[in-house]
Amino acid sequence: MTLSRINRERNRHDGKPDTSDQIWTRLRQDVFITAKSEPMLAGYLHDSVLKHGSLEASLSYLLAGKLSSSYLTTTSLRDVLYEAMTSSEEIRRALRRDLSAVVERDPAAKSLALPYLNFKGFQALQSYRAAHWLWRQERHALALHLQSRISEAFDVDIHPAARIGTGILIDHGTSVVIGETAVVEDDVSMLHEVTLGGTGKEAGDRHPKVGKGVLIGAGAKILGNIKIGAGSKIAAGSVVLNEVPPNCTVAGIPARVVGKPGGPQPSKLMDQYVEFDYSI
Structure with missing residues (x-):
């Protein structure tokens, strides 16, 4: 034009x-x-x-x-x-x-x-x-x-090559970083200080792939070319280094599965509380 x-x-x-x-x-x-x-x-x-x-x-x-x-x-x-x-x-x-x-x-x-x-x-x-x-x-x-x-x-750093879907909420926004090869599917919610980054100096496809309806809590760091399954919840402050199955809640450093979210799309519920299932 x-x-x-x-x-x-x-x-x-x-x-x-x-x-x-x-x-x-x-x-x-x-x-x-x-x-x-x-x-x-x-x-x-x-x-x-x-x-x-x-x-x-x-x-x-x-x-x-x-x-x-x-x-x-x-x-x-x-x-x-x-x-x-x-x-x-x-x-x-x-x-x-x-x-x-x-x-x-x-x-x-x-x-x-x-x-x-x-x-x-x-x-x-x-x-x-x-x-x-x-x-x-x-x-x-x-x-x-x-x-x-x-x-x-x-104070939001998103590489223009990253692929981001629709219905996205970036709450507050401060210090959010999304890397070049990251993929964020539809209806994802993330809070401030979230990082979708790499693990070091590797080249090529090196950033996370976040499924539909995922909720990413404040300060969570998801690093590497790993898949975050649809409908998952990432607890605030977690460091995620491994793949997360769909419809699971992960927490900790490094993050591990600790339970299930309260619904199929935790991104829409916006419930930050994590209820630990000690049988896992």
Whole structure:
């Protein structure tokens, strides 16, 4: 998509809300209520959300303001982010599922507006999605530069080559690290200081593969090219060095199986408590 076409498309959406998009309509309503209740933020809320006609136009504006630098201007970065979001149906679907996941799983998220505007885990994840799109377009230098800016702005470091599904919650986000060959399937929840890393200087496929519906507690470190089975729970502070079977709870350093999670998708329950089964 050419720069002039990007600008035409973006301007066409600005000021003309897409009422067919339920998530976007709900978000605008939440932001409008916030703007009425807090006049000091009204200008910011108008510029970030209310003046735009689509979720993609708003989010590209919001993220560009946070990620721009002296070498990557707000306008040029906004164009890149908007192109990524509107060129990929996968990204469009993912950002809506991610935003819904935050509200459904995080009791601190009282509305769509709160995580959208303020939760850096959500914002970092959507920024990664644009970087991943750039990586797949073979624009590796820009993707890696964007990774660096995301890390500086949000304290979340996700390699643009990592593959991450939809319906993802990164709660708090601080010090989350996801390596180059990591795979995170749909509906995973992780808290702050989680690492999906390698074990040393090995090359090639060297990072964890996390199955659907997994819950990863705060401070957990999962290291190496190992599979974390679907529906598993990784207790806070654990160091996981070996494969985890599906629908198991692991805890400890090094982590071992200590029981079963309370449901098929612990990521949606968000229950951090670990009940030890001493018969195991």
